[in-house]
Amino acid sequence: MKRLIIGSWRWLDDRLGISALIGPSLKHLVPHDARWWYVFGSATLVAFIVQVVTGVALAFSYASSSSQAYETLQFITNEAPFGRFLRGMHYFGASAMVLMVGAHMAQTFLFGSYKYPREMNWTTGVLLLAFTIVMGFTGQLLRWDQTAAWSVVVAAEQAGRVPFIGDFLAQFILGGTTIGGATLSRFFAIHVFIMPALIFLFIGIHLMLVLRHGIAEPPVAGMVVEPATYRAEYEERMHKTGRPFYPEGAWRDFVFGTGVLVVIALLSYFVGPPKLDAPPDPSVLNADPRPDWYLLWAFALLALIPPEVEGYVMILTPVIIGIVLLAAPILNNRGERAPSRRPWSIAVVLLSVILIGSLWIAGANSPWSPNFDPQPLPEKIVGATSGPVFTGAKLFRDKGCLNCHLIHGYGGRRGPDLTYIGDQLAESDIVIRIVNGGVNMPAFGNSLKPDELAQITAFLQSRKRPIRPQDQPPMAQN
Ligand code: HEC
Known part of the structure; x- marks a missing residue:
């Protein structure tokens, strides 16, 4: 058996020249x-x-x-x-x-x-x-x-x-x-x-x-x-x-x-x-x-x-x-x-x-890139368990808003942080922005039903700075 294997190898090597090819490279x-x-x-x-x-x-x-x-x-x-x-x-x-x-x-x-x-x-x-x-x-x-x-x-x-x-x-x-x-x-x-x-x-x-x-x-x-x-x-x-x-x-x-x-x-x-x-x-x-x-x-x-x-x-x-x-x-x-x-x-x-x-x-x-898999907003941040604010928060994620916008650190960073948008924009401005879109923001006018638009707007309007004193950020000490 051993002789057969060695014999076959010799035959093949002689005809193909394998060791002549590989040998010098190895050595x-x-x-x-x-x-x-x-x-x-x-x-x-x-x-x-x-x-x-x-x-x-x-x-x-x-x-x-x-x-x-x-x-x-x-x-x-x-x-x-x-x-x-x-x-x-x-x-x-x-x-x-x-x-x-x-x-x-x-x-x-x-x-x-x-x-x-x-x-x-x-x-x-x-x-x-x-x-x-x-x-x-x-x-x-x-x-x-x-x-x-x-x-x-x-x-x-x-x-x-x-x-x-x-x-x-x-x-x-x-x-x-x-x-x-x-x-x-x-x-x-x-x-x-x-x-x-x-x-x-x-x-x-x-x-x-x-x-x-x-x-x-x-x-x-x-x-x-x-x-x-x-x-x-x-x-x-x-x-x-x-x-x-x-x-x-x-x-x-x-x-x-x-x-x-x-x-x-x-x-x-x-x-x-x-x-x-x-x-x-x-x-x-x-x-x-x-x-x-x-x-x-x-x-x-x-x-x-x-x-x-x-x-x-x-x-x-x-x-x-x-x-x-x-x-x-x-x-x-x-x-x-x-x-x-x-x-x-x-x-x-x-x-x-x-x-x-x-x-x-x-x-x-990359803050310029949307977040494709945002965590849902926790109840504590939404602040409601039913009603338009609650449904609006759900829509905010389902419609892809959360992919681009941050709410209390949740979501993406492609658009502005909307954590306190309720303090910054009036209801009509929010609606205009959602319907018409903007630079790098798609227009949602055609893809939202009127009640959905109202719910999302209600949710965004509720995004305000806390008013209770113990929730406020500490004042700078002079
Ligand atoms: C593809 C990313 C993207 C998506 C999706 C998106 N936005 Fe925006 N959004 C932006 C960008 C970018 C801006 C800034 C646009 C500008 O200034 O022209 C913006 C601006 C806004 C503003 C105005 C913020 C301000 O401070 O002026 C609001 C309100 C808003 N978006 C709400 C929404 C809502 C509600 C949705 C879901 C229905 C949504 N966005 C989906 C990217 C996005």
């Missing part, structure tokens, strides 16, 4: 001091493999049609065996991939590994980063719920404001003039065919380049990269002190990659995939929800840009970031690699982290 020499800093690239690959496996599994049950997508996902989440876990793996796998790409980029940048002769390693890496972001953006729509659909509508609206090519961009994103089945089919094709194919191709090139140029050694201050002599020096050092990648270097990749896998699995099991909210409803026009966390900062940036310059900023920022990233290794491919001799590189990484972090926090708190 290629890596710097002896390439330690834990070097694990992020392989961890990104691990996360990508998780995405391929779970993505294919999801595709077995998912239907990319606008009438079925939401239901098939409900089925996957609630009924299919391991379906919830699978969706979780795909979500946290995506998160891990974004984080690992970021860490890998920061590390290669800090270590100056993008310098000669590894310029194209960096360039292909930048393209892989862009592909990863497109995957995140297109994947979110496949959830085909309210949040997903509106994130894309917001993106298309924003793209539409780009000067000159805005209309074209918006139509390209939506696959037409409004979001619908065509948008979903388009995003599905990009998400499961085009981008994965590009990512496979570029990971292949990226890895080939890693083998071709070898892994950059941890930088040492004073050891400069001089293109004329670098290769010979690197060869020589590898022959003196290099170690074969397998097993000396590979075990760290293996340990860290397994760790990433375990964390993804634990989060998927205990936290689970993002909740599906309501199916998309094209008639709810006044929403702009937030995207998944790894795109939240970009969303915050777009929301915070002043509207007058928005179109230009929107098109120029990614173009400039892309050009800077692609040009960095070409303009600056020699000299010191050590971060201690390139303090600005540390500053760039820190600044990027701070900038993305604060945008992220702004996005997470």
Whole structure:
């Protein structure tokens, strides 16, 4: 039996040349001091493999049609065996991939590994980063719920404001003039065919380049990269002190990659995939929800840009970031690699982290976004258990007012806080506002019956500052 297996392997290997292909890659020499800093690239690959496996599994049950997508996902989440876990793996796998790409980029940048002769390693890496972001953006729509659909509508609206090519961009994103089945089919094709194919191709090139140029050694201050002599020096050092990648270097990749896998699995099991909210409803026009966390900062940036310059900023920022990233290794491919001799590189990484972090926090708190799942108002705040004020409070939530307005800290922050609106506006002004709407407030004239309007108005009129002295806020002491 053993002889048969070994014999068959020899036969196959001779005809296919497997070990001739893999062997040298496993045995290629890596710097002896390439330690834990070097694990992020392989961890990104691990996360990508998780995405391929779970993505294919999801595709077995998912239907990319606008009438079925939401239901098939409900089925996957609630009924299919391991379906919830699978969706979780795909979500946290995506998160891990974004984080690992970021860490890998920061590390290669800090270590100056993008310098000669590894310029194209960096360039292909930048393209892989862009592909990863497109995957995140297109994947979110496949959830085909309210949040997903509106994130894309917001993106298309924003793209539409780009000067000159805005209309074209918006139509390209939506696959037409409004979001619908065509948008979903388009995003599905990009998400499961085009981008994965590009990512496979570029990971292949990226890895080939890693083998071709070898892994950059941890930088040492004073050891400069001089293109004329670098290769010979690197060869020589590898022959003196290099170690074969397998097993000396590979075990760290293996340990860290397994760790990433375990964390993804634990989060998927205990936290689970993002909740599906309501199916998309094209008639709810006044929403702009937030995207998944790894795109939240970009969303915050777009929301915070002043509207007058928005179109230009929107098109120029990614173009400039892309050009800077692609040009960095070409303009600056020699000299010191050590971060201690390139303090600005540390500053760039820190600044990027701070900038993305604060945008992220702004996005997470995004006061400009409605709250899609407001808590009902407690009885103590409503102050009535029957009658028009009570019914009005119920309608205030059911008609979506609470999604945008705060009452004593309950609700959303898209519109003004209405906690004390009864002190501020007269009955007629309240009615006018509800019927006619305003900037970012829909007009409710057609969707409320007269008695409903009266009840909501009664509720809002009852929103007054308490008059009993013990309820009043403490006076400032002079
Ligand atoms: C999509 C978010 C949104 C929804 C839904 C919404 N509002 Fe508003 N509302 C706003 C915004 C934004 C303003 C400020 C409009 C302006 O100043 O032109 C506003 C203003 C108001 C005002 C005037 C407040 C003031 O201080 O001047 C009242 C009253 C009001 N809304 C009541 C309601 C009621 C009642 C409903 C439900 C029937 C409702 N809103 C639903 C966003 C919303």
